[in-house]
Amino acid sequence: MSLAAPKIPSRKLGTSGLPLTLLLGMAVTGFWILLALAADIVAPYSPIAQDVPSALQPPSAEHWLGTDNYGRDVLSRIIYGARVDLQIGLFGVIFPFLIGNVIGMVAGYFGGLVDTILMRLLEVTIAFPFFVLVIAIISILGPGLTSLYIALALVGWVSYARLTRAQVLVLKGSDFIGAARVLGYSDARIMLRHLLPNAISPSMVFAMTDMVLVILLGSSLSYLGLGAQPPTAEWGVMIAEGQQFLATAWWICLFPGLAIVFLALGLSLSADGLAQLLGTKE
Amino acid sequence: MERFKFVLYRPLQTIPVLIGVSLITFVLVRSIPGDPVRVLLGPRAKPSIIAAVREQYGLDEPIILQYFYFLYNLVQGEMGRSIIYRIPVLDVIAERLSPSLFLLSYALVLSVTLAMVLAITAARNQRRWPDHLVRMFCTAGLGLPAFWLGIILIMVFSVGLGWFPVSGYGEGFLQHLHHLFLPALTIAVALAPVLTRNLRATLIEQMQADFVQTGRSKGMSERALFFRHVLPNSLVPTVNLLGIAFSWLIGGTVVVETVFSIPGMGQLMVASIFSRDYLLVQGVTLFFAVGIICTNFIVDVVNVALDPRIDP
Numbered sequence: 378m379s380l381a382a383p384k385i386p387s388r389k390l391g392t393s394g395l396p397l398t399l400l401l402g403m404a405v406t407g408f409w410i411l412l413a414l415a416a417d418i419v420a421p422y423s424p425i426a427q428d429v430p431s432a433l434q435p436p437s438a439e440h441w442l443g444t445d446n447y448g449r450d451v452l453s454r455i456i457y458g459a460r461v462d463l464q465i466g467l468f469g470v471i472f473p474f475l476i477g478n479v480i481g482m483v484a485g486y487f488g489g490l491v492d493t494i495l496m497r498l499l500e501v502t503i504a505f506p507f508f509v510l511v512i513a514i515i516s517i518l519g520p521g522l523t524s525l526y527i528a529l530a531l532v533g534w535v536s537y538a539r540l541t542r543a544q545v546l547v548l549k550g551s552d553f554i555g556a557a558r559v560l561g562y563s564d565a566r567i568m569l570r571h572l573l574p575n576a577i578s579p580s581m582v583f584a585m586t587d588m589v590l591v592i593l594l595g596s597s598l599s600y601l602g603l604g605a606q607p608p609t610a611e612w613g614v615m616i617a618e619g620q621q622f623l624a625t626a627w628w629i630c631l632f633p634g635l636a637i638v639f640l641a642l643g644l645s646l647s648a649d650g651l652a653q654l655l656g657t658k659e
Numbered sequence: 660m661e662r663f664k665f666v667l668y669r670p671l672q673t674i675p676v677l678i679g680v681s682l683i684t685f686v687l688v689r690s691i692p693g694d695p696v697r698v699l700l701g702p703r704a705k706p707s708i709i710a711a712v713r714e715q716y717g718l719d720e721p722i723i724l725q726y727f728y729f730l731y732n733l734v735q736g737e738m739g740r741s742i743i744y745r746i747p748v749l750d751v752i753a754e755r756l757s758p759s760l761f762l763l764s765y766a767l768v769l770s771v772t773l774a775m776v777l778a779i780t781a782a783r784n785q786r787r788w789p790d791h792l793v794r795m796f797c798t799a800g801l802g803l804p805a806f807w808l809g810i811i812l813i814m815v816f817s818v819g820l821g822w823f824p825v826s827g828y829g830e831g832f833l834q835h836l837h838h839l840f841l842p843a844l845t846i847a848v849a850l851a852p853v854l855t856r857n858l859r860a861t862l863i864e865q866m867q868a869d870f871v872q873t874g875r876s877k878g879m880s881e882r883a884l885f886f887r888h889v890l891p892n893s894l895v896p897t898v899n900l901l902g903i904a905f906s907w908l909i910g911g912t913v914v915v916e917t918v919f920s921i922p923g924m925g926q927l928m929v930a931s932i933f934s935r936d937y938l939l940v941q942g943v944t945l946f947f948a949v950g951i952i953c954t955n956f957i958v959d960v961v962n963v964a965l966d967p968r969i970d971p
Contacts, residue, residue: 501679508910516932634807641802
């Protein structure tokens with residue numbers, strides 16, 4: 378789907394007519410995506426090859442960001458880690474996005490009993506602290522990234538459902554939907570072709586912000602031992618492994634954390650820029 | 660006092676949500692593959708105890724009836740026994756409650772203080788450098804992983820400078836304050852950006868309001884105008900947000916308690932997952948959910964107290 382032209386002209390535009398924050402954010406995010414794709418070429422060492430004699434070495438010309446307790450190169454692990462963390466951001470958002478939008482659309486469009494049931498379900502889900510419910514589900518499914526994605530799909534849909542339902546409730550009464558009904562279009566066609574393109578912007582903007590939250594959540598869970606499992610090069614896993622060497626080898630913890638901050642910053646800026654472009658507030 | 664009558668009947672409205680919450684926790688624990696009793700009691704449980712638990716939860720009855728047994732036990736405060744601690748789940752939770760509550764309140768006080776100072780500074784210096792700095796902090800702070808920030812704070816202030824202990828809870832109020840400062844600060848730095856953004860936006864909006872013009876024309880000083888009229892009028896949206904953020908705050912304590920080895924409920928939950936102490940996981944999850952429902956109720960009351968226009 379192509380993005381609509383800006384409804385409200387933004388104050389700061391780059392040469393291409395896009396908001397500067399969006400360009401900056403896309404540049405940072407793009408940097409990580411490229412790094413993840415080209416990891417095999419760019420990374421100087423293997424992310425999991427152990428080299429015990431050169432363990433716990435501080436940053437040097439040979440190992441730019443030092444080595445960890447198994448002698449693995451921290452820089453290479455960060456570069457390969459971008460693959461895992463970007464994947465968490467992608468899969469952790471896509472499923473809740475799809476489920477939430479379908480539920481929000483159906484609840485808003487049909488109203489009545491369907492709406493009541495779905496909204497009660499939503500109320501109960503948000504009665505739990507998000508993080509606690511996610512880890513409770515993971516505890517049942519067993520630690521791992523697949524469990525994380527399932528847990529996020531089961532819990533994360535609520536925000537999208539709410540945003541889309543609110544949009545649909547407003548749009549449902551407008552003339553163009555009435556016209557579509559008069560033309561005898563099916564409910565499915567009205568929802569997909571007429572309501573969806575008009576109702577999805579807030580949910581898309583939120584998806585960008587949500588990606589930041591999901592990456593933070595995914596790395597936190599991996600840090601706790603519930604997400605990606607060692608020896609996978611994932612940033613949260615790296616920080617967990619480095620914590621016991623904090624006093625002697627600070628570089629193991631510091632750099633993966635900076636990687637998370639840098640990626641999160643790129644995504645946040647993109648989200649702000651996208652919000653400006655689409656003229657929506659979160 | 661008429662307006663506060665809802666305090667009496669509002670708790671009744673939470674009953675459907677409570678039932679839903681109990682249903683979800685029930686389904687969650689029953690989704691564990693294998694014989695539930697063997698899983699719940701651990702591999703070394705005696706046959707007599709297994710039989711007793713089967714009886715208590717009616718495990719040979721239809722699933723609907725089993726849920727009612729679960730509910731019946733729950734209402735009586737019976738959540739089963741922890742297989743690791745070998746005492747009732749509720750007792751284990753009670754022991755871990757105070758460090759978590761202390762940390763939560765501490766983090767809340769620090770976050771609100773930080774957010775108030777930052778938002779007021781930004782709003783009173785709009786579009787000048789203090790404002791830009793605050794906005795930069797907000798963007799960067801949103802992407803800070805709490806567990807990492809905690810580790811960096813330990814590295815600098817505990818390991819490096821030796822100002823704070825590396826972990827633990829300490830004895831007595833003053834030691835708690837000292838031990839939990841870094842954990843509370845970690846949570847506050849993660850939460851403050853959200854509150855600051857919101858409060859700054861509301862403050863700036865309120866500064867354009869008509870009552871500000873009226874105040875000015877009466878000759879009120881800008882300072883008095885800001886603190887006596889603009890600020891109180893801006894607090895309601897932030898209190899609302901705080902209610903939502905509370906759910907997030909609890910998630911934060913789960914991670915931060917693990918980073919700083921604080922013997923609270925969050926650490927208990929993570930430890931129980933690894934020891935497959937499912938009844939304890941269930942108990943803590945339920946407990947947190949009830950906590951959120953209570954907080955939302957308190958937020959409603961505070962809002963009515965803050966803003967006479969709200970009709971409960």
